[in-house]
């Protein structure tokens with residue numbers, strides 16, 4: 001039987017996931033700044049030692065995912081894993097709002113870009129492990145991997161462990177809509193959906209909203225691809 005435990009920690013607009021495996025535990029994303037202690041409490045309240053945190057994987061470096069990264073790295077001494085093209089944004093503490101994927105969010109994105117230097121900043125931090133296409137997690141004694149799933153941003157990535165995929169903002173689940181309202185490259189995004197669907201996973205955990213079953217994603221993918229033809 002699997003010993004995997006997945007604990008979603010609400011951090012304002014999204015979730016951080018605490019994942020406890022048979023051999024240790026890690027975090028997927030760090031939420032918006034201000035939730036540092038809530039995240040640490042989620043760890044300690046389960047009898048885990050924060051200094052044993054194996055790593056923090058950032059699905060990408062928007063402020064609502066990388067917001068507590070610097071603080072948590074300092075407090076726990078853990079390593080931060082991020083895809084190559086997100087590394088500079090993490091070091092800068094800023095990643096611009098992506099383009100909208102529908103008329104409403106095109107407007108929100110347009111306005112957001114003008115004020116984003118005010119709201120979308122976070123404390124910069126040095127990444128420790130930078131990968132390009134894939135990262136095998138066996139280095140941490142975990143049977144799993146991280147794969148590059150660009151589209152929402154150029155460095156967006158997903159972590160697969162057992163039959164679970166942590167997908168950041170590649171997928172959403174807000175008001176029955178699973179297509180991200182923001183994405184810089186929608187062609188890339190759909191290619192990443194295909195890649196995610198090909199993984200040996202049946203549960204997909206977006207940062208915004210509840211987990212999704214593979215069938216739901218497949219249906220939306222087929223609908224989107226049919227529209228493109």
Ligand SMILES: [Zn+2]
Pocket residue numbers: 060062152169
């Ligand atoms: Zn994002």
